[in-house]
Amino acid sequence: MFNDRREPMNGAESLVRSLLASDVEVCFTNPGTSEMHFVAALDHVPGMRSVLALFEGVATGAADGYWRMARKPASTLLHLGPGLANGLANLHNAKKAGSGVVNIVGEHAASHVALDAPLTSDIEGIARPVSHWVRSSSSAVDVGFDAARAVRAARTAPGQVATLILPGDTAWSMGGAVAEALAPHAQPRLDTGLVDQAAQALDGPDSLLLLGGSAMSAQTLELAGQIAAKTGCTLMSEWASARAERGAGRVAMAKVPYPIDLALETLAPYRRIVLVGARAPIGFFAYPGKPARLTHPEAEILELAGAASDLTATLDALVQATGAGGSVAHLAKADLPDLPPLGPLTPDSLAPLIARAIPENAIVVDESITSGRGLGAATTGAAPHSWLNNCGGSIGYGLPVSIGAAIARPDRKVLALISDGSAMYTLQALWTLAREGLDVTVVIFANRSYNILRGELSNVGVQNPGPRAIDMLSLDRPTLGWVDMARGMGVEASRVEDTAAFALALEAGLSTPGPVLIEAVM
Numbered sequence: 001m002f003n004d005r006r007e008p009m010n011g012a013e014s015l016v017r018s019l020l021a022s023d024v025e026v027c028f029t030n031p032g033t034s035e036m037h038f039v040a041a042l043d044h045v046p047g048m049r050s051v052l053a054l055f056e057g058v059a060t061g062a063a064d065g066y067w068r069m070a071r072k073p074a075s076t077l078l079h080l081g082p083g084l085a086n087g088l089a090n091l092h093n094a095k096k097a098g099s100g101v102v103n104i105v106g107e108h109a110a111s112h113v114a115l116d117a118p119l120t121s122d123i124e125g126i127a128r129p130v131s132h133w134v135r136s137s138s139s140a141v142d143v144g145f146d147a148a149r150a151v152r153a154a155r156t157a158p159g160q161v162a163t164l165i166l167p168g169d170t171a172w173s174m175g176g177a178v179a180e181a182l183a184p185h186a187q188p189r190l191d192t193g194l195v196d197q198a199a200q201a202l203d204g205p206d207s208l209l210l211l212g213g214s215a216m217s218a219q220t221l222e223l224a225g226q227i228a229a230k231t232g233c234t235l236m237s238e239w240a241s242a243r244a245e246r247g248a249g250r251v252a253m254a255k256v257p258y259p260i261d262l263a264l265e266t267l268a269p270y271r272r273i274v275l276v277g278a279r280a281p282i283g284f285f286a287y288p289g290k291p292a293r294l295t296h297p298e299a300e301i302l303e304l305a306g307a308a309s310d311l312t313a314t315l316d317a318l319v320q321a322t323g324a325g326g327s328v329a330h331l332a333k334a335d336l337p338d339l340p341p342l343g344p345l346t347p348d349s350l351a352p353l354i355a356r357a358i359p360e361n362a363i364v365v366d367e368s369i370t371s372g373r374g375l376g377a378a379t380t381g382a383a384p385h386s387w388l389n390n391c392g393g394s395i396g397y398g399l400p401v402s403i404g405a406a407i408a409r410p411d412r413k414v415l416a417l418i419s420d421g422s423a424m425y426t427l428q429a430l431w432t433l434a435r436e437g438l439d440v441t442v443v444i445f446a447n448r449s450y451n452i453l454r455g456e457l458s459n460v461g462v463q464n465p466g467p468r469a470i471d472m473l474s475l476d477r478p479t480l481g482w483v484d485m486a487r488g489m490g491v492e493a494s495r496v497e498d499t500a501a502f503a504l505a506l507e508a509g510l511s512t513p514g515p516v517l518i519e520a521v522m
Helices: 011-021 033-044 056-070 080-086 088-097 123-130 140-155 168-172 192-201 218-231 260-267 311-322 347-357 398-408 420-426 429-436 451-459 467-471 482-488 499-510
Strands: 026-030 049-052 074-078 101-107 133-136 161-167 207-211 234-237 244-246 272-276 300-305 362-367 385-388 414-419 440-446 492-496 516-521
Touching: 011 033, 011 140, 011 161, 011 168, 026 033, 026 056, 026 398, 033 074, 033 101, 033 161, 033 168, 049 398, 049 429, 056 074, 056 080, 056 088, 056 101, 056 385, 056 398, 056 420, 056 429, 074 080, 080 088, 080 101, 080 123, 088 101, 088 123, 088 161, 101 123, 101 140, 101 168, 123 133, 123 161, 133 140, 140 161, 140 168, 161 168, 192 272, 192 300, 192 311, 207 218, 218 234, 218 311, 272 311, 300 311, 347 499, 362 398, 398 414, 398 420, 398 429, 398 440, 414 420, 420 440, 429 440, 440 482, 440 499, 482 492, 482 516, 492 499, 499 516
Parallel strands: 026 049, 026 074, 074 101, 101 161, 133 161, 207 234, 207 272, 272 300, 362 385, 362 414, 414 440, 440 516, 492 516
Antiparallel strands: 244 385
16 A cells, blocks of 8 residues: 655655646645645655635636546645635535536644634534545644545546645654555446436437536537437437537537526426436426426436446447447537627627637636626537536636646636626636646636626526625626736737627637736726
C-alpha cells in the first residue's frame, strides 16, 4: 500500500505525493495559514499544477468542470470551515452533476482546536451535506493513505465529492508515507431481468427512454438511437445533463423542459418510461395547485440503471434485448439556422448567431438561464460540441466550470454563455481566466434582471407584482459595467447592443486565443 521512501517527509508532502500517485494532477487553491505546509509541498514536489482562485466557490466549481472534461478528479485546497463554506454552492452543483472532487480542507492543530480560536468550526458538519465521503486525518502517518482513499471515493461512479480534513499538526509532523493508488469500487451489476422488462416497455410512441448521466456520451446516444429506431419509442434527456455530446452527426433529442406547465404538457403522452442514468422527472420547485411529479399519473416508470451503473453496457444489453442491433440511429444533420434580421439583441436573435459560431469540438458551458431557452433547438445541427449544464440549480457555476473545462482540455475552445445575475456570484473567476491564459470566450447576457424569478413570481401565484417586488429582481441602479469589470481583472472585453455587432464580436472572440468577454446588452 505504501511506497517505501527512505527520506523523511512531513504529512503535507506525503499528501501531495499520494495525490499524484493516484493521478490527481491539478489543485484549485485558496489557502490560508493552516494550509501553508501543503503550499510549501506544492512548491517543491513536481507534477502538481496549482491554480489560484480568489474565492472558494471558484475553486470548487473549477474542480467540477475539470472532472466533466478530464473524467478524473482534481483537488481543491480550502481554508478551514469558513473557506469550505464559501465553496459549498458549487460543491452542491458538483454532487448533483456526479462529478468527482477531492477537497483538502485545513484544520487547526489538535491542541489549538481545544482553545476555540476564532476560526474554529465543525468542518465535518459543514462538509457532510455536500460530500459522499468525509475524513479527518489523525496523524502524519495516516495522511497518505487517507489521500488514496479520498481519490478512490471521488472516482466511485458516477463521481463523488470526497472531503479530507488536514489538521495543521498532521501536515507539519514528520512520518508521512506515500500511498499507492487504490482500485476503484466496482459498479453495480446489470439486472438482466430488468433489461427484458425495459425491452417490453419500449414499444411505440407512447413509450419514453429517458437518459441522464454518462448516457449522454456520443457512443451511448447512438445505442439509444438504435433502440428508438427499432421500437418507435421517444428519446429524451433530463432537464440538465452534466455533459451532453451534441451537434451534427450525433443523436439529437429534446430534454425535459424547465417550466413546469411545459414539462407537464411534454411528458403527458407517455405511459411507459424507462430510466437509464436519469431520475423520474419532478418539478424544480413546489407550486400551488400543480403536481410535483411531472409524468402522467398512469405512467409506469422502470428504473433500468442508475447513474452509478455502467450505462454503456446497459444500453448495449437493451439493444440486444430489443433486436435493435441492425437499426440505424437517426443522426442530426449539419443544419445551421438562418441569420436573424438586423436589430436589437433578444433570446430569439442571439440563438441562431451562437449556433452558427460554435467551433467544431467546442465545449459550451451553459448558464444562460432565460436568455438561452432557444439555444437547444438552434444548435441541434451546429458543429459537434460538448454541452455542460448546471445540474444542481445553485447559480454561479458557469464561469468556474469554464476554468476547469479549459484546464482539462486546453486543445478545445470553451464558449461560456452566462447570465449577468449568475456571473456576479463568481465574478472572481475572470481573474483566474486571465492569470492562467485560458482559451475561454465568455458571453454575458445582460438583460439587467433576475429574469427567471419574474417568471417564478407568476408560477407561485403572484399575478400582479408591485414595484418593490420588481425592484428586487432588477439589476440596475446602478447598471453593471461588464467591460470595466472584465478589463480590471485582465480580460479583454467589448459591449454590443445589436445582432451585427454581436456576430462580429463573437467571431473575433472565438478566433482569439485566451480569455475574451462580450457583454450582450438585451
